[in-house]
Amino acid sequence: MDEPRDKERAPRNRTITLSDEERARYTAGLCRLSDRVDVAKLCNTTINQDLYLILDYLPHRFVDLLFIDPPYNLTKDFGAASFKEMTSEEYAAWFSAWFARLLPVLKPSASVYICGDWRSSGVIQSVVEKHLVIQNRITWEREKGRGAKRNWKNCSEDIWFCTVSKDFCFNADAVKLKRRVIAPYKDENGKPKDWDQTESGDFRLTCPSNMWTDLSVPFWSMPENTDHPTQKPEKLLAKVILASSQQGDLVFDPFLGSGTTSVVAKKLGRLYCGIEIDTEYCCLTEKRLAMAALENTIQGYSDGVFWERNTLAYQNGNTRNGTSATNQLSLCLREGRTTYAK
Numbered sequence: 001m002d003e004p005r006d007k008e009r010a011p012r013n014r015t016i017t018l019s020d021e022e023r024a025r026y027t028a029g030l031c032r033l034s035d036r037v038d039v040a041k042l043c044n045t046t047i048n049q050d051l052y053l054i055l056d057y058l059p060h061r062f063v064d065l066l067f068i069d070p071p072y073n074l075t076k077d078f079g080a081a082s083f084k085e086m087t088s089e090e091y092a093a094w095f096s097a098w099f100a101r102l103l104p105v106l107k108p109s110a111s112v113y114i115c116g117d118w119r120s121s122g123v124i125q126s127v128v129e130k131h132l133v134i135q136n137r138i139t140w141e142r143e144k145g146r147g148a149k150r151n152w153k154n155c156s157e158d159i160w161f162c163t164v165s166k167d168f169c170f171n172a173d174a175v176k177l178k179r180r181v182i183a184p185y186k187d188e189n190g191k192p193k194d195w196d197q198t199e200s201g202d203f204r205l206t207c208p209s210n211m212w213t214d215l216s217v218p219f220w221s222m223p224e225n226t227d228h229p230t231q232k233p234e235k236l237l238a239k240v241i242l243a244s245s246q247q248g249d250l251v252f253d254p255f256l257g258s259g260t261t262s263v264v265a266k267k268l269g270r271l272y273c274g275i276e277i278d279t280e281y282c283c284l285t286e287k288r289l290a291m292a293a294l295e296n297t298i299q300g301y302s303d304g305v306f307w308e309r310n311t312l313a314y315q316n317g318n319t320r321n322g323t324s325a326t327n328q329l330s331l332c333l334r335e336g337r338t339t340y341a342k
């Protein structure tokens with residue numbers, strides 16, 4: 001990573017960082033492939049290599065859920081990997097080259113989610129529809145970044161939801177959204193119609209749609225935040241994993257970044273495996289996985305439902321002072337303790 005490793009941070013900043021000792025310890029635990037391997041060797045590992053060089057070493061038909069968050073068609077520095085903006089035709093050729101070689105890892109019942117910004121998304125669709133059945137295009141509100149002066153501020157991204165076949169799992173009841181009631185209609189007996197009146201407010205459970213407006217991009221005061229430049233929210237991965245896999249399934253991410261997919265898979269009782277070329281990001285993944293073993297909450301998901309943004313005060317178990325909780329957790333890991341008193 002280019003940024004100074006030990007930069008000064010504000011006291012309330014909860015960004016996850018690495019000490020030199022942690023860097024050394026986590027690097028030693030990373031996986032490296034030099035030949036074909038079987039599934040047992042890959043379960044719950046972080047592979048620190050270039051995806052393109054190890055595609056042929058991966059087993060066939062071992063993945064239940066594939067989450068792909070590739071470099072978008074933008075000039076961006078990811079530490080060990082950097083990406084340079086290209087024409088749409090070149091991006092399609094780049095994407096197709098590794099995507100087609102990745103497909104044998106999928107089980108016939110597997111689901112695949114692929115992220116893209118508006119520029120990359122059309123290209124991704126045109127490549128993916130040649131290989132998979134597209135089920136949905138999800139659009140999520142990515143509320144971050146500077147306002148635009150010469151056009152509309154871009155604050156959305158796409159996620160293509162695809163399956164290998166028509167035989168796939170989708171757990172709609174596991175991803176319901178809890179929203180505050182704006183129009184509290186009552187029936188003829190004066191009882192709430194399709195919502196619940198609780199001490200902490202009036203809420204309605206709604207079925208999930210392909211428009212996701214309840215996500216916050218990780219930022220400095222969130223306990224999941226790292227210095228990775230394009231880290232996805234844990235809540236986003238929780239929706240994907242709960243909807244499209246079962247407990248014990250294997251979730252695979254070939255562009256793992258700071259490890260969000262593996263961390264959420266672990267928190268939700270799935271097996272995981274990810275590939276990331278940058279060692280610093282792999283170590284952050286390992287640290288987040290160690291933290292997940294001690295504390296498995298996911299911000300915005302509690303009591304088996306997803307909550308609207310800015311409802312933290314209503315969510316059970318999430319109202320404690322998060323700053324001190326995260327700091328305690330970090331201290332715990334640095335001291336090598338394996339238990340954590342909440």
Ligand SMILES: C[S@@+](CC[C@H](N)C(=O)[O-])C[C@H]1O[C@@H](n2cnc3c(N)ncnc32)[C@H](O)[C@@H]1O
Pocket residue numbers: 049050051052069070071072078079080081228230231232233254255256257258259260261275276277278281
């Ligand atoms: C968009 S980011 C993924 C972010 C991730 N979803 C997260 O939540 O942190 C893409 C990642 O792919 C990695 N990457 C780029 N080229 C790679 C390659 N050839 N092999 C493995 N990883 C690569 C980059 O280092 C970067 O961390």
